[in-house]
Amino acid sequence: MAEGYYDFIVVGAGSAGAVVAARLSENSAWKVLLLEAGPPNKSIWLHVPIGFAKNFTNPRYNWMYTADPDSSINGRQMFTPRGKTLGGSSSINGMIYLRGVPTDFNHWRQMGAVGWGYDDVLPFFRKLETYPEGDSTYHGRSGPIEVTDAAWRNDLTEAFIAAGRELGLPRNDGFNGPVQEGVGYFQLSQKRGLRNSTARGYLKPARNRPNLHVVTEALVERVILDGKRAVGVEYSVGGQTRQARAGCDIILSGGAINSPQILQLSGIGAGELLSQRGVAVQHELPGVGENLQDHYNCKVSTRISRPLTVNDHVKNFPAKAKAALRYALFRDGALTVAAGVVGVFTKSRPELEVPDLQVHFFPFSGDNLAVAPHPFSGVTAIVNQHVPESRGHVRIRSSNPREYPSILGNYLKEELDQRTLVAGVKFLRQMFGATAMKPFVMHEMKPGKDVRSDDEILAYARETGDSCYHLSGTCRMGMASAKMAVVDERLRVHGIEGLRVADASIMPQITSANTNVTTIMIGEKAADMIKADARA
Known part of the structure; x- marks a missing residue:
């Protein structure tokens, strides 16, 4: 059954896909055609900032892998x-607005991603x-994603x-x-007390365009190939299988898990893996699904002596009602808190050129985001290494x-990742032990006084550390000759025409x-390149 013919088909309405579809439909x-496997973003908790904690384990809006x-x-x-x-992970994430550093993108360029150096990507940021409030050299004034400073x-x-200043760090806002x-x-992706996802910033203004067709709850099962050219997609809606054809490009924007999965289901990937999984090999591309990277964090949580935490604002019904009323009247307070209020960027070793550790300070404590906060005042700080050497994979x-x-x-x-994380936990303990924190800190809850040596800290990190949910790298960009590269610098899948x-x-x-x-920047730059190539 054919759904129709389009110039462009975008698979995934997330942080990048919503951007690509909105920009192309200009x-x-x-x-x-924009296909999204999930439902529309109608829940209030997709818009009230603190809803990120509620949707952390909500299978309606979360793949929950x-x-x-x-x-x-x-x-x-x-x-x-x-x-x-709609909006993908930008609709459920912690709303921390951070780009990375210039050397990140210059390193991309050195790895074969020509045109992706810092000077190249800054205009799209x-x-x-x-x-x-930001310096116009680095910040925009009229983009779809409104940025605010943390209000808590x-x-x-x-x-x-x-x-942090006691430990020699400069103040950096x-x-x-x-x-x-x-x-x-931190800066946050919020607008007047509401989450500013790509669904809100990009798709909402574009939805009334007659040339943009958005289909939700549409699971893409494979890309349809005609030899070495992508010509359409097969997807299911309500138990029915449909097909749509594209005259120009098909753009996969499913994220670091779903995009390699769709490529592999379409017969594009490591031939041995595909054959073992019962998928006919259409194009050998061994890097699909490899090179998985993420930030891994470890936390230090402490009990606090004064009622200055989110715990105190949601510990019982009267407190919750007061917080809700404040939010309704002023769009501020506990319901606007993101997954971090204060940030720290520092070096684990003095010889480094740029920081390799990041800290999120969150005025909340609990066993995890899926459970209620502690019934007393508490805070959590998590630390993660910037650029880990460890690599994983995604395979059907x-x-x-x-x-x-x-x-x-x-x-x-x-080993470097292990040593760096241990250094990060030691740094957090220095922060909580600083003179400025002494009037507030009662005692450390985790790791606790019994965890002291490097080996004990590493064991604690292995047993309790968590993902920062920053999965990336599984369809890595690079030259065709580069080992395990999947797309070129214009995001075209190596060896397949019409597929990005x-x-x-x-x-x-x-x-x-x-x-x-x-990821949003990638969507902007992708749309710009696709437009340019279509005009060529």
Whole structure:
């Protein structure tokens, strides 16, 4: 059954896909189909910022993947949430607005991603954002994603910043400028107290265009190939299989898990793997699904002596009602808190040129985001290494598109990653032990006083560490001659005409920060290149 003919088909309405579809549909002469496996983004908790905690384990809007047992973290299976709705992970993430550092993108260029150096990508970062407070050299004034400074500020957050200053870090309230190192408040992707996802910033203004057709709850099962050219997609809606054809390009924007999965289901990938899984090999491309990278964090949580935390604002019904009323009236307070208020970027070793550690300070404590906070005042700080050496993979288990793929992070496989994370935990303890924090800290809850030596800290990190949910790299960008490259510098799949990938999977190396904003930038740059190629 044929759904129709389009100029462009975009698979996945997430952080990059929503951008690509919205930008391509600006040309009224082009017919654009956007397919999203999840439902529309109608829940209020997709828009109220604190809803990221509620959707952390909500299967309606979250793929809720579970990775394979990972020997590097004591055989644990890492829970791996991914957005499954319009806006994708930008609709359920922690809203921290960070780009990475110039050297990240210059390194991409050196790895064969020509045209992706910092000077090349900066215009697209500026294009996507509205941040009037920032230096116009680095920040945009009229983009779809509005950026605000973290509003949750009190004596406790100021004390944590002062602790960083005690340790020799500069005050930095502009992590997205030329210098990342320092301590200060995060910027957030929020607009007037609401989450500013790509669904809101890009798709909402574009939905009334007659040339943009958005289909939700549409699971793409494979790309249809005619020899070495992609000509359409096969997908299912409501139990019915449909096909749609594209005259120009098909753009996969399913993210670091779904994009390689769709390629493999379409017969594009490592031939041996595909044959073992019952998929006919259409094009040998061994890098598909390899090079998986993520940020792995370890936390230090402490009990606090004063009621200055989110715990205190949601600990009982009267507190929750007061917080809800404040949000309704002023669009601020506990319901606007993101997955971090204060950020720290520092070096684990003095000889490094740029920071290799990132800290999120969150005025909340609990066993995890899926459970209620502690019934007392508490805070959590998590630390992660910027650019890990460990690599994992994403591989289909069978030819069934509804079966979740095999995901393996190998999070602490490499020794450098182990040493860096141990150094990060020691740094957090220095922060909490600083003079500025003494009036607030009662005692450390985790790791606890029995965890002291490097070996004990590493054991704690293996047993309790968590993903930052920044999966990337599984369709890495690079020259055709590069080992394991999947797409070229214009995001075209090597060896297949009419097929591109535009999402976090194309990153040759993970950025030194949360990855969502860079993924949005990838969508902007992809749309710009596609438009240029169509005019050529």
